[in-house]
Amino acid sequence: MARKTGSHGDITGPKVREVALHLIARHGFAAVSMRQIAADVGVQAGALYRYTPDKQTLLFELMRDHMDALLAARAARGEARNVLDRLDDFTRFHIRFHSERPDAVFVSYMELRNLTPDNFTKLEGLRRTYEDQLEAILKDGVAAGVFAVRDTKITTLAIIAMLTGLTTWYRDGGRLPLDEIERIYIDMVHGAVGMAQG
Amino acid sequence: MARKTGSHGDITGPKVREVALHLIARHGFAAVSMRQIAADVGVQAGALYRYTPDKQTLLFELMRDHMDALLAARAARGEARNVLDRLDDFTRFHIRFHSERPDAVFVSYMELRNLTPDNFTKLEGLRRTYEDQLEAILKDGVAAGVFAVRDTKITTLAIIAMLTGLTTWYRDGGRLPLDEIERIYIDMVHGAVGMAQG
DNA sequence: GTCTATACTATGATAGAC
DNA sequence: GTCTATCATAGTATAGAC
Incomplete structure (x- = not known):
């Protein structure tokens, strides 16, 4: 050779x-x-x-970069005015961002157990920061009397799990265009926060 | 020794x-x-x-046994009369069964990629059988005019992802008892299928 | 049914030539 | 910056004693 x-x-x-x-x-x-x-x-x-320097660092940096990109992309979006728009924006953003990076999503959610405790803690912090952004929207919506949510923490985790589940089956050029899928999920999220659908 | x-x-x-x-x-x-x-x-x-006989067979049998137990436990339950009761029963069943077996759930959803193609196909069939049971409920509900669902397949997968996500954070003796958690999820599922909450 | 011993292959990581 | 060669360790699986 x-x-x-x-x-x-x-x-x-x-x-x-x-x-x-x-x-x-x-x-x-x-x-x-x-x-x-x-x-x-x-x-x-x-x-x-x-x-x-080693295999572990390679894994950690892949996962950290994904979370950094997620938070950066989210921060780059302008914040909408009312809570419902903010919720819809979050839903759309989450679906777009995750559907475009199936590998990074898979790795970031599945390989947590292969991180050293130190690296795990760092990544959990980033994940938590992201979750808190959705929970803040839910809390504001409840305070404004727009959402009916029994428990904002559980609802936050449930919505994120529901949205992220998309990556297990979504493929470009599938049965439905992403626009239509977004609409379906937005309706379901509305339902999950106690709003009538429309 | x-x-x-x-x-x-x-x-x-x-x-x-x-x-x-x-x-x-x-x-x-x-x-x-x-x-x-x-x-x-x-x-x-x-x-x-x-x-x-080998490590691969050990993995496959762990996963297959989990799915067999899931389908058997589900079949052992009597079928409720109306669609809403059937949906609530599915929700409760899914939460109970999965929260009691965090290890088996984790393995069955995370290790699919480590199965040989043959074993993967077998397991996919079992998983599909389970999903179809929820989709049948959604279809019946739509036909009866009780549920408002844009796409029963996507809604099925979204609901299962939402419910299964519970296993990533639920621990016995946590902040909320399982009864209360079930009530929260039942409300969210109602919302996801287009029903007003109550 | 479990043990010890081992065959064979693969692994993560490093040293030093080019 | 990449190569070749190598170290030390660990992997799955098997054979045969007890």
Whole structure:
């Protein structure tokens, strides 16, 4: 085999992460070897350690980057005026963001148990920050008398679980366009917060 | 170390499955070794192969047994008369059954990707059978004019995702008793199928 | 039915040549 | 920046003693 020399660091670095995310989503962190990742990237296993100190750090950074991107994208959206618009905006945002990144979503929700305790705690903090944004909307809606919610914490988790479940079956070019799916979920979210549908 | 001889097959067999389920739920199938399972059972690794031909079969049988138990428990329940009672019964059943078996639920939803294609197909069939039971209720409710559902398939998956999400946070002796949690989820399910809450 | 011992393969990670 | 080569460790599974 010919040896590839030369500088490809700015290409290889992102590619390592992309390949690792895809393989881990497909087979699980523990089931994927550094050699498999290297093979798909097109380098030898040893070369990977130019881009990550170890396998655990690679996993953590994939998950942290996903949560950072989620929070950043959310922060970049302007806040709507009334609670119902804010709720609908959250629903739409969550569906769009998650449906566009099935691998990252899968990894971020499934590989928590493979993080070291330290890394787990950090990621939980980010996840919690996101959940709190929805719970704040629910609380405001209840205070305004617009939503009828028995328990904002449980309703928050239930809505997020319902919305995120989409990623287990949604595929581009499926039976229904994403616009229509969004409408269906918005109706169900309205129902879950105690509003009549319309 | 003294060697343990004697017949413990009827004890060891179930214990292997119990220990394996717990360890796989905690760390993931690929991350758990046959040696770890054997250590927790209290035997040497070689002894496990009296109870399973290999690791893959062990995983598959854990998952299949869970789905079999789910379908059997559901079939053992008498069918309610009207659609709303049937929906509430499904909700209550799902919450009870899943909250009592967090390990089996976790494994059955997270380790699908570690099954061989053959075993995956078998398990998908069982899962589909269960989903179809909820979808049948939704269809009947729509036909009766009791439910307002845009798409029974998506609503089915959304409701199951919402309910199953409970297992990620519910712990015995938590903030709320299971009865109260059931009431909250029943309300949300009513909302998701387009009924006013009450 | 469980043990010990082992065959064989794979793993994560490092050192040093180019 | 990537390669080859290698270390130390761990993996699944099997064979045969007890």
